[in-house]
Every structure is written in structure tokens, then in C-alpha cells.
Amino acid sequence: MEYxxxxxxxxxxxxxxxxxxxxxSLLAAKQAKQYLDVPVCLITDNxxxxxxxxxHGEHLVDQFIDEVVITKEEPKQNKRTHYDSPxxxxxxxxxxxxxxxxxxxxxxxxxxxxxxxYMIRTNFLDAFWDTPGVGMxxxxxxxxxxxxxxxxxxxxxxxxxxxxxxxxxFDRSDISKMFFDTWAHIAENYSxxxxxxxxxxxxxxxxxxxxxxxxIMNGMIEGDLFNNFGGIPLINMLQQDDIVEVREDDWIFLVxxxxxxxxxxxxxxxxxxxxxxxxxxxxxxSADILEVKND
Amino acid sequence: MDERLxxxxxxxxxxxxxxNQKENIRxxxxxxxLVHINGGSFSAEPSLISFVKTLLDIxxxxxxxxxxxxxxxxxxxxxxxxxxLVSAYTSAxxxxxxxxxxxxxxxxxKKIMDW
Numbered sequence: 001m002e003y004x005x006x007x008x009x010x011x012x013x014x015x016x017x018x019x020x021x022x023x024x025s026l027l028a029a030k031q032a033k034q035y036l037d038v039p040v041c042l043i044t045d046n047x048x049x050x051x052x053x054x055x056h057g058e059h060l061v062d063q064f065i066d067e068v069v070i071t072k073e074e075p076k077q078n079k080r081t082h083y084d085s086p087x088x089x090x091x092x093x094x095x096x097x098x099x100x101x102x103x104x105x106x107x108x109x110x111x112x113x114x115x116x117x118y119m120i121r122t123n124f125l126d127a128f129w130d131t132p133g134v135g136m137x138x139x140x141x142x143x144x145x146x147x148x149x150x151x152x153x154x155x156x157x158x159x160x161x162x163x164x165x166x167x168x169x170f171d172r173s174d175i176s177k178m179f180f181d182t183w184a185h186i187a188e189n190y191s192x193x194x195x196x197x198x199x200x201x202x203x204x205x206x207x208x209x210x211x212x213x214x215x216i217m218n219g220m221i222e223g224d225l226f227n228n229f230g231g232i233p234l235i236n237m238l239q240q241d242d243i244v245e246v247r248e249d250d251w252i253f254l255v256x257x258x259x260x261x262x263x264x265x266x267x268x269x270x271x272x273x274x275x276x277x278x279x280x281x282x283x284x285x286s287a288d289i290l291e292v293k294n295d
Numbered sequence: 296m297d298e299r300l301x302x303x304x305x306x307x308x309x310x311x312x313x314x315n316q317k318e319n320i321r322x323x324x325x326x327x328x329l330v331h332i333n334g335g336s337f338s339a340e341p342s343l344i345s346f347v348k349t350l351l352d353i354x355x356x357x358x359x360x361x362x363x364x365x366x367x368x369x370x371x372x373x374x375x376x377x378x379x380l381v382s383a384y385t386s387a388x389x390x391x392x393x394x395x396x397x398x399x400x401x402x403x404x405k406k407i408m409d410w
Binding site: 131 | 308312315316318325329336364404407408409
């Protein structure tokens with residue numbers, strides 16, 4: 001098979017009535033190109049792509065997005081409650097049911113699939129392109145430098161460890177193919193696996209799908225078939241946190257205390273990739289992120 | 296509010312921010328200490344560096360090392376591996392030193408945030 005490049009980044013973006021995922025993908029693409037210097041492919045639908053190019057102009061979009069794959073699948077209903085600070089929330093459609101198809105959609109031989117809210121601010125991931133198979137984070141911290149909530153560490157109290165589908169690096173090996181096929185099978189039989197693995201909620205989460213796929217492929221034990229990016233944790237800005245300022249060298253966050261929600265601290269994050277889960281905060285600072293000049 | 300308590304609370308807030316900021320620097324330092332070779336990942340810790348130096352001192356040029364995931368990794372050129380470990384360790388600790396000393400001088404939250 002012919003690939004358009006040896007290495008590249010892919011992102012999925014499907015707008016809904018509340019959130020402009022296309023715009024977020026532009027922010028993530030800008031950062032990714034700046035630090036990793038590889039082509040970026042956006043996987044999206046016609047509506048999101050038209051709105052993105054209309055809203056930001058083709059010239060700007062072309063600067064950061066090299067290729068586009070338009071999908072035509074009807075998304076499954078998947079309502080997600082988002083927070084913007086501990087005090088405001090809203091519900092929006094979350095389209096993620098075709099994420100496992102990245103193996104088919106990606107135009108690259110080695111792919112780094114990132115969520116549109118994963119802001120690449122270092123070249124850390126560059127070191128893993130030649131690691132064979134599939135790589136994902138299996139450790140995570142919040143901006144308080146505390147481990148994630150128990151439910152985001154294990155699938156349930158005595159459950160399997162959680163792997164994050166926020167960042168997935170993969171090659172075209174048999175292991176990678178089997179991983180995405182297993183994920184597809186789990187997605188198609190989600191209720192069954194929810195019963196077996198006892199994880200909570202009605203939201204379809206790809207983090208659960210990849211965690212189960214890892215568990216199955218490891219032989220139902222905690223094996224080391226998958227690369228975990230050297231055990232370095234994913235840094236999560238929670239939806240209850242806010243972005244205060246975006247600067248060239250660092251971003252300043254207002255970090256909420258999970259146990260005492262009226263308390264916050266400031267945190268300046270420099271030289272670290274950040275998973276910015278509060279989409280409204282990203283939206284409020286999108287102009288700043290696009291304007292901060294490249295190094 | 297009692298002035299003494301107010302001062303203590305202000306210091307408490309400062310100290311919380313300071314500690315978190317220090318942890319942010321450590322996160323970066325841990326990333327910088329990673330060395331990738333032949334499909335394995337190693338953290339450039341002083342004990343590993345010393346061990347590799349010992350192997351070199353007794354005349355070894357190649358060896359099998361156990362990486363961060365407890366897997367054996369064949370190191371064909373121990374000298375290059377040693378150089379990479381030392382380089383990763385020194386760049387990580389230098390960055391730690393620079394950032395930590397900058398942070399130590401900042402005696403208020405505003406200064407930590409560079410406002």
C-alpha cells in the first residue's frame with residue numbers, strides 16, 4: 001500500500017451544536033506541526049470541513065492541515081456532559097464511534113492519532129516513532145500533579161487498568177491491525193463488555209475500548225505488549241480547570257481542587273504536552289493559541 | 296481576620312503553588328531523562344550510568360541491559376549508550392537546576408506566574 005508520508009498526525013473532528021471541534025483541530029494541528037514537524041490529516045465530515053474553511057479561510061487551514069478525509073458514516077447518539085468550571089455544564093453529542101477505523105483512514109505509514117484537545121507543546125513523542133506496535137499512555141495526572149480519580153485509573157474498583165485513547169501511535173504491523181480489529185469488536189459489543197468488565201456510565205468511551213483490547217491482547221494479564229511512552233504520565237487539564245493565559249513559552253491554568261471546589265491554584269505549564277479537557281476554555285483562548293507566534 | 300492568620304494563609308497559598316510548580320518541573324525532567332535504544336526505554340539514573348561505566352571499565356563493549364519495562368535490550372555499542380545516558384542526565388539535571396533556581400527566587404504567586 002502507498003502512504004502519503006512515513007510519519008504523520010491524524011485527528012478526528014465532528015462539530016455539534018455546542019462545540020466547534022473543527023476549530024479545536026486547527027489549534028492542535030498548529031501546535032503539533034510546530035513541535036513535531038510532520039504532516040497533519042483531519043478526519044471529519046462535510047459540514048465540519050465546510051464550516052472550518054469558511055470560518056478560518058482556506059489559507060489558514062492549509063497552513064496547518066495537509067490532508068483531509070471526509071467520512072460519511074451516520075454518528076451514533078452519544079451524549080456527554082461537559083463542564084466549564086465546577087459550576088457550569090452542558091450536554092453535547094460526542095462522536096467517537098468510528099475512531100478505531102483510523103487504521104483504515106490514516107494516509108501515513110506510522111501514525112500519531114491525537115484528540116483535538118491534546119495540545120502538543122514538546123517534541124517528546126518524536127522519540128517513539130520507531131517503537132514497534134501501538135503506543136498509548138497508561139498513566140495520567142491532573143494539573144495538581146495528583147493521579148486521576150480512581151474511576152479513570154481502573155475500569156472499576158477491582159477492574160483492569162485504564163489506558164488512554166487520547167494519544168495513539170501505531171505502525172502497520174500485525175499487532176497494530178489486530179489491536180484496531182479487537183477495538184472494533186469491543187465497540188460493536190459494548191454492552192456485553194460493559195457487563196463483563198463492569199465499568200460505569202452510559203457514555204461510549206474509547207478509553208474503555210482500548211483498555212479492554214490491551215487486556216485481551218496481553219493474555220488477560222497486565223503484560224507489556226504495548227508501548228506506554230516510557231511510563232511518562234498524560235497531563236490532564238480537567239474540565240473544572242480553566243486557562244488563564246496562553247503565552248509563547250508557557251500556559252497558565254487555574255487549577256481547581258477536586259475535593260474543595262471553591263479552592264483553586266495557579267499553575268504555569270512549560271515544556272509539557274497537555275490534554276485540555278475543558279473545551280470551552282480552549283474555545284475562549286483559540287485566537288490567542290492561533291496567534292502565538294511559532295518559534 | 297487576624298493579620299497573623301492572613302499572612303499564614305497567604306504563605307500557605309504561595310507554598311501550594313510553589314510545590315505544584317516544582318512538580319511540573321520534575322515532570323519535564325523525567326521526560327528528559329528517557330533514553331531510547333533498540334526498542335527499549337531507559338531512565339538515565341545515576342545507578343544505571345555507574346553500572347554502564349563499570350561494564351566499560353572492565354572492557355565490555357556490548358551488553359544486554361534490562362529496560363524500564365523489565366525487558367532485555369541488546370546494547371551493541373556500550374560507549375554510545377553511556378554517552379547518551381550522561382547527556383540525557385546532564386541536560387535533565389541542568390534544566391532542573393535552572394528552573395528550580397528561578398522558581399526559588401520568586402517569593403509570590405504573581406512572580407511565579409511571571410505577571
